[in-house]
Amino acid sequence: xxxxxxxxxxxxxxxxxxxxxxxxxxxxxxxxxxxxxxxxxxxxxxxxxxxxxxxxxxxxxxxxxxxxxxxxxxxxxxxxxxxxxxxxxxxxxxxxxxxxxxxxxxxxxxxxxxxxxxxxxxxxxxxxxxxxxxxxxxxxxxxxxxxxxxxxxxxxxxxxxxxxxxxxxxxxxxxxxxxxxxxxxxxxxxxxxxxxxxxxxxxxxxxxxxxxxxxxxxxxxxxxxxxxxxxxxxxxxxxxxxxxxxxxxxxxxxxxxxxxxxxxxxxxxxxxxxxxxxxxxxxxxxx
Amino acid sequence: xxxxxxxxxxxxxxxxxxxxxxxxxxxxxxxxxxxxxxxxxxxxxxxxxxxxxxxxxxxxxxxxxxxxxxxxxxxxxxxxxxxxxxxxxxxxxxxxxxxxxxxxxxxxxxxxxxxxxxxxxxxxxxxxxxxxxxxxxxxxxxxxxxxxxxxxxxxxxxxxxxxxxxxxxxxxxxxxxxxxxxxxxxxxxxxxxxxxxxxxxxxxxxxxxxxxxxxxxxxxxxxxxxxxxxxxxxx
Ligand SMILES: Nc1ncnc2c1ncn2[C@@H]1O[C@H](COP(=O)(O)OP(=O)(O)O)[C@@H](O)[C@H]1O
Ligand SMILES: [Mg+2]
Numbered sequence: 131x132x133x134x135x136x137x138x139x140x141x142x143x144x145x146x147x148x149x150x151x152x153x154x155x156x157x158x159x160x161x162x163x164x165x166x167x168x169x170x171x172x173x174x175x176x177x178x179x180x181x182x183x184x185x186x187x188x189x190x191x192x193x194x195x196x197x198x199x200x201x202x203x204x205x206x207x208x209x210x211x212x213x214x215x216x217x218x219x220x221x222x223x224x225x226x227x228x229x230x231x232x233x234x235x236x237x238x239x240x241x242x243x244x245x246x247x248x249x250x251x252x253x254x255x256x257x258x259x260x261x262x263x264x265x266x267x268x269x270x271x272x273x274x275x276x277x278x279x280x281x282x283x284x285x286x287x288x289x290x291x292x293x294x295x296x297x298x299x300x301x302x303x304x305x306x307x308x309x310x311x312x313x314x315x316x317x318x319x320x321x322x323x324x325x326x327x328x329x330x331x332x333x334x335x336x337x338x339x340x341x342x343x344x345x346x347x348x349x350x351x352x353x354x355x356x357x358x359x360x361x362x363x364x365x366x367x368x369x370x371x372x373x374x375x376x377x378x379x380x381x382x383x384x385x386x387x388x389x390x391x392x393x394x395x396x397x398x399x400x401x402x403x404x405x406x407x408x409x410x411x412x413x414x415x416x417x
Numbered sequence: 418x419x420x421x422x423x424x425x426x427x428x429x430x431x432x433x434x435x436x437x438x439x440x441x442x443x444x445x446x447x448x449x450x451x452x453x454x455x456x457x458x459x460x461x462x463x464x465x466x467x468x469x470x471x472x473x474x475x476x477x478x479x480x481x482x483x484x485x486x487x488x489x490x491x492x493x494x495x496x497x498x499x500x501x502x503x504x505x506x507x508x509x510x511x512x513x514x515x516x517x518x519x520x521x522x523x524x525x526x527x528x529x530x531x532x533x534x535x536x537x538x539x540x541x542x543x544x545x546x547x548x549x550x551x552x553x554x555x556x557x558x559x560x561x562x563x564x565x566x567x568x569x570x571x572x573x574x575x576x577x578x579x580x581x582x583x584x585x586x587x588x589x590x591x592x593x594x595x596x597x598x599x600x601x602x603x604x605x606x607x608x609x610x611x612x613x614x615x616x617x618x619x620x621x622x623x624x625x626x627x628x629x630x631x632x633x634x635x636x637x638x639x640x641x642x643x644x645x646x647x648x649x650x651x652x
Contacts, residue, residue, distance in 0.1 A: 293518075296517060299507065299509045300507045300521075303507040304507060307507070309469070311493065312490045313521050314488075314522075
């Protein structure tokens with residue numbers, strides 16, 4: 131039953147990738163902005179949580195709760211002060227600006243925290259596991275996966291059940307007509323990036339508790355996030371989860387064959403899905 | 418009392434000038450019509466008033482305030498609501514959500530609510546969970562009108578609400594006008610169809626090539642004068 135175990139681990143790993151990707155998917159879905167600094171923002175979030183943990187001496191989950199409003203405010207400001215100015219019919223300026231932001235963040239983190247790798251200590255949780263007959267699952271991967279589901283359910287509730295969610299979708303459809311309804315697109319975009327940063331904080335918590343991180347690992351997380359979003363179909367959060375699971379399963383299967391195949395197998399799965407369904411698994415009906 | 422007026426309004430798209438000093442006036446409680454051929458500048462005038470196009474502040478005055486330079490969301494919050502040309506429903510929103518989004522920027526209690534809009538256009542209640550864009554053209558126009566009414570506007574701008582619709586459907590839609598007027602909204606209708614405009618408006622402005630070429634009460638305007646103002650003297 132080694133295969134079953136491998137697949138279950140892969141599915142759970144997909145939860146982590148979905149968490150990396152959900153914020154990216156949210157922002158892209160609402161304002162067609164590809165944030166190349168997304169991975170670095172996750173790493174920044176991990177350092178913020180780490181700092182709160184060591185300064186206040188509290189549990190990382192509590193520290194993440196404290197980090198959330200700070201990250202929301204940073205995202206809101208980033209959108210208001212920088213990104214809103216470069217959004218427009220031309221897609222190049224936002225790419226260049228977020229690419230620059232990525233480099234600035236990496237260097238600032240290097241300056242502030244050195245290149246030493248760090249980890250957010252989670253005590254017993256790090257090694258605790260459940261034995262479920264044929265498979266044994268770590269508590270941490272299960273928590274990660276459950277958090278990904280909660281994040282997606284929460285974001286979908288926000289999108290489809292609240293007036294802010296209607297404003298998000300209306301602005302995504304047609305910002306000019308949305309402004310005729312009294313919606314301020316600049317304000318809606320700032321809210322969206324703020325909310326994406328709350329999701330980034332949750333991703334950062336698990337990134338930091340599950341493995342070592344250092345200031346340079348952001349872009350590699352961004353790639354997995356990207357692949358998950360694109361496989362899933364742009365703008366669909368459940369699609370993003372499915373995309374994350376496909377990459378996760380491909381990676382654990384690859385690793386089971388031979389450890390050096392882990393990363394490559396994920397990328398190959400990405401390409402295969404795109405070959406079969408070029409618009410992703412759950413594309414939006416129109417665009 | 419004058420509720421809304423434009424004074425020497427000019428508008429540009431880049432280097433191209435679309436309006437050359439337009440003056441119109443809407444009295445409280447009145448319905449006026451803007452007529453003119455395709456390209457005359459009617460939509461540009463509506464977009465200027467609504468704040469989609471920004472102008473010098475004093476070029477548009479609403480309820481005593483210079484609003485020419487305000488963005489669309491602020492103009493809407495003050496009570497000026499628009500049914501845009503081409504309806505412009507939000508494709509990812511259902512009929513009901515399209516209506517609800519109309520109250521996003523202005524939560525004023527008044528005659529209009531989901532319930533009264535559904536009573537005005539009963540078919541929309543049946544279709545309320547369907548995506549707005551899955552409806553027929555006339556039904557979509559009803560959604561666009563309902564969406565603009567949901568904020569209980571004081572001024573309703575209707576840009577070519579009969580465009581592309583069959584005569585019976587146009588009649589159904591215009592049948593809603595009396596209730597809209599009695600809810601307290603003053604209305605500007607933009608039409609290419611002269612007959613429709615003459616029936617509902619107390620003042621008609623005819624536009625051509627970015628200028629008002631004729632205005633007055635429908636009864637006072639001769640057929641020949643309208644023809645000349647609409648198509649130009651050479652037509
Ligand atoms: N977005 C735009 N960019 C450039 N020119 C425009 C734009 N919209 C309208 N125009 C031009 O402005 C003039 C007036 O157009 P419009 O206000 O749409 O007229 P109408 O609504 O009376 O048909 C036309 O000559 C049209 O070609
Ligand atoms: Mg027009």
